Structure formats: structure tokens, C-alpha cells
């Protein structure tokens with residue numbers, strides 16, 4: 001699909017008068033429209049999406065998603081606090097963590113979050129530190145019964161979740177210890193564009209709910225299909241058809257839940273990447289060009305602003321603003337300033353001619369972009385801006401300063 005932008009060069013030129021590059025900018029309209037489509041695709045079900053906060057932990061974006069009816073999926077103490085600050089508490093929070101320290105469980109219990117346990121030994125651990133809450137969810141690792149996808153890998157090699165036998169044992173134990181309502185969660189795919197994998201997770205969980213009912217006579221209140229819906233990062237990829245996905249899961253629900261007398265069964269999701277990913281852009285200025293064995297464009301952003309290309313060799317589309325229709329007749333490596341040779345946003349990319357001063361939009365940077373930022377090499381994290389539905393621009397996180405960089409240092413005892 002052709003990659004488009006919700007702004008043009010003139011708009012960005014206006015924005016950089018106030019907010020210098022590099023910065024991330026998020027498209028409110030795109031985020032709202034997409035999440036509405038997702039929720040509509042599941043309106044036939046008792047459905048809730050818990051936005052995976054780690055994708056883009058910004059309270060303004062979380063508030064937008066709350067307004068659209070989402071809860072939050074948290075995995076750490078700060079993410080729990082962030083949710084609380086946005087006014088999201090209780091069962092609007094799914095706490096899907098692993099190797100969880102006691103203080104984080106305590107905070108989740110304090111907030112009344114739904115705790116999604118990653119291991120059977122966490123049942124006595126939770127009991128010891130906070131007591132067993134009324135509602136508990138269990139993370140299922142299907143092991144050899146399921147193949148994951150390229151990004152998340154083979155479930156047998158994955159550190160997450162309960163084995164199948166442990167799911168049964170764990171549910172009985174939780175019931176014995178006073179839990180009253182139960183959920184089962186599974187997360188075996190990541191950045192997947194093929195609907196079938198997601199539908200397969202739903203089918204697998206629907207069957208497990210049936211088996212739990214038959215073997216333990218425990219009613220499961222909800223299944224959590226977790227995240228993993230992919231982003232069409234490349235122009236030749238097609239985004240997941242969310243309405244079709246909802247319809248296919250409905251077919252599975254009718255066949256495996258309704259027909260087996262298990263209706264009503266809640267469906268939950270914890271998507272992050274597809275919720276904000278395609279609606280965030282990293283804007284950076286070309287500041288140097290360099291011609292050695294290859295042609296390089298040096299930009300003022302670096303891997304500290306968007307790590308995915310350097311970390312995974314991930315593709316992020318690049319548009320040179322104002323040159324949308326110019327021929328891509330130059331081949332560049334577009335690089336940042338980190339003292340790491342993998343600090344490259346694009347390698348051997350065919351692009352229009354770029355000259356210093358050109359503004360570049362790096363697409364699909366709205367998830368795991370700013371969030372993965374770091375300070376290595378003395379890099380300061382950039383600002384985050386929100387392009388409102390009415391075209392206004394709000395700074396939703398300022399850029400870091402040298403004072404932020406020094407904030408954890410005490411020079412007085414030097």
C-alpha cells in the first residue's frame with residue numbers, strides 16, 4: 001500500500017519553527033479511526049482492548065485510547081502509575097508481567113488490576129505478598145502444540161507462561177485459594193500480518209476453555225488473545241483487515257464457544273504495535289551528505305530515537321518531504337550519529353536526491369520508537385508531538401536536556 005502522510009512539508013516547516021527536529025509526531029485522527037475499526041470488528045462480542053502501554057507510554061495517547069474505550073495492559077510499576085495518572089484503574093488494567101517482583105504485584109493489587117500470572121510458582125508468591133485476588137488470569141504457553149512466528153519464536157523456547165498441565169493445576173489451586181473469576185491468556189505471535197495466526201490463537205483458547213469446563217468444571221470468564229497484530233511497514237505489505245479478522249474470530253466463537261454451551265465468554269486483547277505504530281512519524285533533518293564507498297545522508301536523529309532498524313534490521317519507510325513525487329533515482333544509507341555502525345535508518349535505499357536541510361519523515365515509528373529510546377553516547381531523547389484532529393499541534397513530551405542527562409549524577413562529592 002502506498003505510504004501516505006497526514007501532513008505535508010509546509011506543515012512540518014511550520015512546526016519546526018517551534019519544535020526543532022528530531023521529534024516524533026502522532027496522528028490523533030489516524031489513531032482514533034483505527035481503534036474504532038478494531039472495536040467495531042468485535043462489537044458482536046463482550047470485548048475489550050487493553051492497550052499495551054510499552055508501545056508508546058505517553059499519557060496523552062493513553063487518554064485518547066481511554067476515551068475510545070480501551071483499558072491498559074501494563075507490565076511494570078511505572079506503567080501502572082502512568083495508567084493511574086490517566087485515570088485508568090481496577091479491571092481497566094491488565095497486568096501482564098513476568099519475573100514480577102513483589103512490589104509490582106502489590107501495586108497491581110492496590111489498583112485492583114487484573115493480574116495475568118506468568119508462572120505457576122507465582123500463585124503462592126502472590127498469595128504470600130498480596131493475597132489471591134478475586135479475578136486472576138493465567139498465561140498459557142502452548143509449547144509444542146503451536147508454532148510461533150519468526151519474531152516471537154518457537155513457544156517451546158519461550159520463557160513465558162504455564163505449560164498446559166500447569167494451566168489445569170494452576171486453575172484448581174487458584175480456586176482452592178479463593179479466586180472466583182478466571183481468564184486465560186496466550187501470546188505466541190508478534191508483528192504478524194497473516195490473520196490466520198491470530199484466529200488460530202482464538203481457536204486454541206476456545207478449545208482450552210471447553211477442556212477446562214469439562215475437566216475441572218471451572219468456568220473461564222474471558223480469553224485474552226494478547227497482542228501481535230502486525231504493521232505493514234513496507235509499501236508492498238497490506239495491513240491486517242481488522243473487520244475480516246473480527247468476522248473470522250466470530251465464526252470460531254460460534255463453532256467452538258456457542259455450540260459447546262460456553263457462551264458468554266469474554267474476549268480481551270492487548271495490542272500495542274498496531275494501535276499506535278502506523279500513526280507515529282519520526283521527523284528528522286538531513287544535516288550532512290557524505291560520499292565515500294557509498295553515499296550517506298547524515299540526519300539529526302539516531303538509533304536513540306528509533307532503534308528498530310539498528311536492532312532488527314527492520315524496514316521503516318522514508319519520505320523526503322516536498323519530494324513525494326520526485327523519482328527515487330539515488331541510493332543512500334540514511335544514518336544517525338551514534339558511534340555504532342548499525343545506526344542506520346535505511347541501507348541502500350532508493351530515494352530522491354537529498355540535500356542538507358531536507359526534512360525526512362520516517363514512517364511507522366509510533367510504537368517501540370520513542371519508547372525504546374536510550375541515552376547511550378550521550379544522546380538525548382526527543383520530544384513527542386500530537387497532531388490533533390483539528391490540525392493543531394501539542395507537545396506531549398518535551399525533549400530531554402543536558403540537565404535530564406545529569407539528573408542522576410551528584411557532582412557535589414566529586
Ligand SMILES: *Cc1c(COP(=O)(O)O)cnc(C)c1O
Pocket residue numbers: 052054055073096097187190191226227228229270271272273274
Ligand atoms: C508486547 C506485549 C503486548 C503487545 O504486543 P504488540 O505486538 O505490540 O501488539 C501484549 N501483551 C504482552 C504481555 C506483551 O509483552
